[in-house]
Amino acid sequence: MQNPTYDASALTGYGANPLDRLANHRDDPAFVARLREAQTVRHVVFTGDIPLLRQRGAALDPFFGARDLAALGSARETVLLGQDDAGAIFATLLEEAAPESGEGDTGLVSLDLRxxxxxxxxxxxLLGVMAQAKSILHWHARHRFCAQCGAATQASSGGWKRLCAACSAQHFPRTDPVVIMLVTDGDTCLVGRQPRFNPGMYSALAGFIEPGETVEAAVRREVAEEAGVRVGAVAYHASQPWPFPASLMIGCFAQALSREIVVDTTELEDARWISRTEVQAMFAGAHPGGLIAPAPIAIAHHLMRAFAEAREPGF
Ligand SMILES: [Zn+2]
Known part of the structure; x- marks a missing residue:
């Protein structure tokens, strides 16, 4: 029997996040203020969509204390991310661009989350915490006005809501679900490549879930659209926060009901069936045709690895 604490999602890039989000306390402004004014408070800081970090020897430190934060400039938004054993962590979006890395000896580094x-x-x-921060700050930066009446909105609930004083609408941060699926047929699986991929890289197919659609229906529709293959059973494997800007990748295995491939060239450059042995060779860096597996931060890597090791799927 599988270890009850095993969490396939936590193994994906951005999937591990140790914070207690304190969701039951966000509506208490005094509670949030106390955390923010505590000596131990830490901020992760963004300018636009880019995190700001400090170089400390060979390592990067993503945390700024209250005084360090004040020295960087004024904050446009501050969101309570949660707390760990060392205290509360907030995400702060700066009003102005902070000093560029490389300008003098600031010790500051701007580097994108990917x-x-x-x-x-x-x-x-920490990647999980930074992903949480990036997605919520991205939402604030682009939802400053009410979608219902157009008036300016104000952040509330520790940054997990925006309120419109003009029409009383409440706006909540969004997460955009994406299905990503490895279609299998016995000892073969269906992989494809987009033109923007690194040379040789082949991955699982993926697409956004549409309003009114189940995960299973989205898997079947996307595979039919992109590769012309019919799909039957769909089995959930793991999920992954994907902060570009605010997706949730829902990783599935899908059982093929047909094998003929018709590639939608507006989405994919190529799609093909490959054997389990070939997937193993991709992970070993020894595929005879030069095919390369996605990086370990991607959930597709974990879907393909589970297939390579014959751990999944059950069908
Ligand atoms: Zn409004």
């Missing part, structure tokens, strides 16, 4: 993950520059739990 590079931080791909280059392994932060421990996995």
């Amino acid at each position: 590079s931080l993950a791909v280059q392994g520059l932060l421990p996995a739990p």
Whole structure:
């Protein structure tokens, strides 16, 4: 039997997040203010969509204390992310661009969240915290006006809501669900490549879930659209927060009911069936045709690895 604490989602890039989000306390402004004024408060800081970090020796430190934060400039938005054993963590979006990295000896580094993950520059739990911060700050920056009446809105509930004083509408941060699926047929699986992928990289197919659609229906529709393959059973594997800007990747295995591929060239450059042996060779960096697997931060990597190791799917 599987270890009850095993969490496939926590193994994905941005999937580990140790914070208690304190969701039951957000509506208490005095509680949020107390956390924000505590000596131990830490802020992760963004200018636009880019995190700001400090170089400390060979490591990057994403945390700024209250005084350090004040020295960076004024805050446009501040959101309570949650707390860990060391205290509360807030996400702060600066009003102005902070000093550029490389300008003098500021010790500051601006580096996008994808590079931080791909280059392994932060421990996995901190990547999860930064992903949470990026997605919620991105939402605030683009929802400053009421979608119902057009008046300016104000952040509330520790930054997890925006309120419109003019029409009383409440606006909540959005998460956009995406299905990403490895279609299998016995010992083969269906992979595709988009033109923007690194040369040789093949991955699982993916697409946004539409309003009114189930996960299963979205999997079947996307696979039919992109590769012309019919799909039967769909089984959930794991999920992954994907902060570009605020997606939730829902990773599934899907059982093929047909094999003929018709590639939608507006979405994909190529799609093909490959064997389990070939997927194993991709992970070993030894595929005879030069095919390369997605990076470990991607949930597609974990879907393909589970298939390569014959751990899943059950069908
Ligand atoms: Zn309004």
